Amino acid sequence: MRITIDGWESKGLRCPDVHVNLLSGEHPKKVSLIQMPNGTGKTTTLKLIRASLTGAAQNWDRDSVIELKSLRDDSIQHGQFILKLSIDDKPLAFISKIDFIEGKVRYETSSPDLGGKVDGWNPPTSIKRFLDEKFVSLFIFDGEFAANLLDSRKTKATEAIETLSQLDLLDEIASESESLWDKEKKEVSGTSKPFLNQLKDREQKLIDRLKKIESIRETLSAKDQELQDQINKLTNDIEEKIGQNREIKEKRDRLIEDKNHKEMALKQNVDIYMQEIRLPHKLFSGFKKHLIDFKSSLDKAKLPQKSSKQFFVELSEDASCICGRPIGLNEKNAILKNSESYLSEEISTVLNVLKEDIKEYTNNEESNNDIAQSRKELSDAYKDYHRAVTEFNKNELKINALQDTAYQKLSKENTDKQIELKNNQAMLSQIDLPYKPTDDESSNSINSLEIQLRETQNRIAEVTGTVDLRDRINILKSIAINAKKIAKKELHSQLIIECNNRLSKVLVNSPLQIEDIDNHIKLKGQTAGSVGQTLAVAYIFLTVALHRGSHQFPLVVDSPAGSLEELVRSEIGKVIPELCEQFISFIIDTEKLGFVSALEKGSKNSVTYNTIFRKNSMTEELLKTVDSSNYEVTGDSVLVNGKVFFDEFTLAKEL
Amino acid sequence: MIDQEIIKAIKIACQEAGQDDSFANKLIKWAEAVSTKSLSPMQSNEHLNVVIKSIVVGK
Numbered sequence: 112m113r114i115t116i117d118g119w120e121s122k123g124l125r126c127p128d129v130h131v132n133l134l135s136g137e138h139p140k141k142v143s144l145i146q147m148p149n150g151t152g153k154t155t156t157l158k159l160i161r162a163s164l165t166g167a168a169q170n171w172d173r174d175s176v177i178e179l180k181s182l183r184d185d186s187i188q189h190g191q192f193i194l195k196l197s198i199d200d201k202p203l204a205f206i207s208k209i210d211f212i213e214g215k216v217r218y219e220t221s222s223p224d225l226g227g228k229v230d231g232w233n234p235p236t237s238i239k240r241f242l243d244e245k246f247v248s249l250f251i252f253d254g255e256f257a258a259n260l261l262d263s264r265k266t267k268a269t270e271a272i273e274t275l276s277q278l279d280l281l282d283e284i285a286s287e288s289e290s291l292w293d294k295e296k297k298e299v300s301g302t303s304k305p306f307l308n309q310l311k312d313r314e315q316k317l318i319d320r321l322k323k324i325e326s327i328r329e330t331l332s333a334k335d336q337e338l339q340d341q342i343n344k345l346t347n348d349i350e351e352k353i354g355q356n357r358e359i360k361e362k363r364d365r366l367i368e369d370k371n372h373k374e375m376a377l378k379q380n381v382d383i384y385m386q387e388i389r390l391p392h393k394l395f396s397g398f399k400k401h402l403i404d405f406k407s408s409l410d411k412a413k414l415p416q417k418s419s420k421q422f423f424v425e426l427s428e429d430a431s432c433i434c435g436r437p438i439g440l441n442e443k444n445a446i447l448k449n450s451e452s453y454l455s456e457e458i459s460t461v462l463n464v465l466k467e468d469i470k471e472y473t474n475n476e477e478s479n480n481d482i483a484q485s486r487k488e489l490s491d492a493y494k495d496y497h498r499a500v501t502e503f504n505k506n507e508l509k510i511n512a513l514q515d516t517a518y519q520k521l522s523k524e525n526t527d528k529q530i531e532l533k534n535n536q537a538m539l540s541q542i543d544l545p546y547k548p549t550d551d552e553s554s555n556s557i558n559s560l561e562i563q564l565r566e567t568q569n570r571i572a573e574v575t576g577t578v579d580l581r582d583r584i585n586i587l588k589s590i591a592i593n594a595k596k597i598a599k600k601e602l603h604s605q606l607i608i609e610c611n612n613r614l615s616k617v618l619v620n621s622p623l624q625i626e627d628i629d630n631h632i633k634l635k636g637q638t639a640g641s642v643g644q645t646l647a648v649a650y651i652f653l654t655v656a657l658h659r660g661s662h663q664f665p666l667v668v669d670s671p672a673g674s675l676e677e678l679v680r681s682e683i684g685k686v687i688p689e690l691c692e693q694f695i696s697f698i699i700d701t702e703k704l705g706f707v708s709a710l711e712k713g714s715k716n717s718v719t720y721n722t723i724f725r726k727n728s729m730t731e732e733l734l735k736t737v738d739s740s741n742y743e744v745t746g747d748s749v750l751v752n753g754k755v756f757f758d759e760f761t762l763a764k765e766l
Numbered sequence: 767m768i769d770q771e772i773i774k775a776i777k778i779a780c781q782e783a784g785q786d787d788s789f790a791n792k793l794i795k796w797a798e799a800v801s802t803k804s805l806s807p808m809q810s811n812e813h814l815n816v817v818i819k820s821i822v823v824g825k
Contacts, residue, residue, distance in 0.1 A: 598775035
């Protein structure tokens with residue numbers, strides 16, 4: 112499916128009264144540039160375009176509606192905004208009728224499929240799923256949204272992928288199946304009713320608690336990442352300050368190395384000691400004696416050899432017994448029958464292995480001394496580590512005292528952040544605790560809450576006779592969750608590869624690569640990029656993600672190139688036309704350099720040029736050289752079509 | 767039409783859950799119908815019931 116914006120009309124609103132036509136013949140050109148100085152109404156125009164695409168304005172409060180009113184004339188009571196689209200070459204228009212007295216917006220929709228104009232916001236079924244606020248904000252956006260994609264405190268990148276690829280479908284499937292069970296949980300009569308109600312209450316408490324803890328975990332995880340990034344930056348800044356004094360730096364580096372070395376040695380000793388204390392015979396010498404006695408008693412009883420069932424099975428196949436008597440059919444059957452009373456092969460094997468282990472572990476005199484030795488080595492390692500940490504901390508205090516206020520401030524901030532990170536991680540570890548049978552619905556552990564919820568739902572299913580349905584729903588939900596996990600991993604991987612290919616061509620002078628897309632876009636080797644790099648990454652990411660499906664959307668951007676350096680503008684400008692069917696850009700005069708020429712090249716000069724500005728005393732002067740067929744003057748504004756005026760227009764000139 | 771990766775993922779997840787291709791196809795069909803956002807509650811319920819009844823329990 113192909114969706115294009117063909118133009119819009121506005122009247123009586125804060126944005127200019129204009130009729131913008133992006134069509135060139137039957138289709139819009141690849142690139143449409145709308146040059147509007149700041150304060151002309153770009154933000155309002157974009158807001159109305161978004162609202163037309165989503166139908167959101169019908170739910171706006173009074174203040175939000177009044178905000179749209181033109182400032183030119185206080186007596187204006189009504190305004191109108193018409194957005195014209197084509198859906199696979201079929202026209203569609205959303206007409207927003209704004210009533211400033213009532214403070215409401217009413218929609219009309221016009222389309223041949225609807226038989227003309229009808230009341231209400233009624234997009235065709237085929238595009239309805241794309242016209243929600245989350246989806247629309249991905250192809251109509253501004254610089255703030257771009258920055259949010261790389262912000263570790265936000266989850267915009269992963270939300271964008273989920274929306275664009277419709278991964279949330281799988282969540283919807285899981286949720287619908289639960290709704291079915293909610294309906295099918297029949298009421299029961301008599302004595303079971305209070306019990307069922309109790310179970311349902313518990314179920315709801317667990318669902319609510321789980322949702323709350325999952326949300327907290329998301330916040331804590333984002334905070335964890337943010338703190339780690341901040342600590343990394345502070346550490347780098349501290350290192351840089353210390354690096355200015357070579358002697359201090361060398362001593363500090365030595366102490367850090369020693370501390371790390373002692374910490375590793377301590378960890379190794381802990382591991383060894385933990386292994387040793389798991390062997391009971393090493394922990395307690397009396398246990399060793401009992402093991403030896405046990406083995407002796409087995410040997411005395413000649414176990415398992417003479418009691419092995421296998422022995423009798425094999426004997427039954429011989430022609431004669433060990434006593435010499437012949438074994439006929441009757442004797443064979445008797446032997447086989449009675450062999451059941453003796454030890455099976457599995458038990459014999461276990462006994463043999465047990466005896467070997469006892470022999471191995473108890474005969475080794477050297478290994479019996481290990482635990483005392485291990486304990487001493489662990490104690491020594493701990494003392495060494497503690498000494499190294501104390502030396503390091505003492506040195507840090509000395510450095511702190513010698514350094515300036517700026518350093519001390521960095522050092523304190525680093526310490527504070529480390530404490531905050533530790534507390535944050537402690538809370539996270541609570542959430543990741545395993546289930547315990549003593550847990551209840553106030554647990555902070557997600558694992559525990561999930562298990563308790565499943566158990567409660569199984570109990571409800573038993574009471575209401577819906578065990579089979581519950582089992583089916585559990586299977587369906589686990590399929591939906593698993594499918595989402597698999598698809599998400601693959602989509603992320605493909606997007607990263609494609610984005611990095613594009614980025615390596617666009618950011619030649621300031622190379623940047625995406626390492627991962629978790630909740631936000633993580634860059635390789637750095638926590639953040641410059642404003643220009645951030646914009647470049649955002650464009651590439653969104654256009655690659657939008658380009659994935661078989662559907663084509665316009666890309667509408669406010670101030671696309673402001674903070675990009677000329678070379679980056681040029682590279683971005685070349686690439687954007689390849690990545691989307693239609694690019695509409697609201698631009699100010701200072702953004703044109705490098706960007707417009709690159710767009711022209713990238714789109715093979717398929718560009719529409721529009722300049723919109725407020726009418727003022729200079730207007731007549733400005734329009735002197737423009738052919739009258741190329742401009743339109745309305746009550747408050749001027750719209751000029753054409754490249755020449757577009758190129759020459761500057762804010763200074765306008766003023 | 768839903769993303770190809772979602773279709774592939776549904777098939778893998780169904781296989782891992784011990785469900786056959788015919789079940790996976792029913793689930794994919796439902797997912798595609800949901801993606802249009804134009805299903806009535808009754809239509810959605812029908813898809814859901816077909817899918818639920820097709821699940822093989824105890825594999």
